[in-house]
Amino acid sequence: MSDEKFQIKPEVEKAIVDFRENQKEKSFSSRHPELGKMVKCQVCSRRHRTFEICLQTFAKDKNEIELVAKGYGHGKGRRTRHWNKRSLELVDLTRRLILFYSNGQDDFKKARSRALNLLRKKWHARSVRIQRQQKLSRRINRG
Numbered sequence: 230m231s232d233e234k235f236q237i238k239p240e241v242e243k244a245i246v247d248f249r250e251n252q253k254e255k256s257f258s259s260r261h262p263e264l265g266k267m268v269k270c271q272v273c274s275r276r277h278r279t280f281e282i283c284l285q286t287f288a289k290d291k292n293e294i295e296l297v298a299k300g301y302g303h304g305k306g307r308r309t310r311h312w313n314k315r316s317l318e319l320v321d322l323t324r325r326l327i328l329f330y331s332n333g334q335d336d337f338k339k340a341r342s343r344a345l346n347l348l349r350k351k352w353h354a355r356s357v358r359i360q361r362q363q364k365l366s367r368r369i370n371r372g
């Protein structure tokens with residue numbers, strides 16, 4: 230009786246074999262759909278899966294009330310202020326240049342000053358281009 234009960238039907242067995250065969254060909258993400266998508270998180274600036282939820286933390290006053298909640302918007306309530314565009318550019322380029330230097334604090338300074346030099350050239354070139362354009366357009370407008 231019990232033997233008959235636990236007998237696996239050939240259809241079921243076939244389904245199991247098919248499933249195992251399919252699993253071999255699938256990618257990691259399709260074998261584990263429960264993990265969710267990989268995203269570039271704007272809050273923690275890492276790449277991680279969607280099930281990991283990051284929350285922004287804001288600066289609090291002495292009564293533990295978030296400054297954002299009290300109406301300090303536009304970055305004033307942030308624990309870490311937003312950086313200006315040029316500082317972000319410098320950080321980004323330094324991070325990319327540091328790969329070409331061996332480790333060490335001195336090398337970090339070297340990489341940063343190299344990045345700063347490159348960016349200063351870029352920023353200067355941009356302002357020269359704008360000044361030239363301005364000069365030309367003012368000459369045209371003068372008639």
Ligand SMILES: [Zn+2]
Pocket residue numbers: 270271272273274275277281282283
């Ligand atoms: Zn995150």
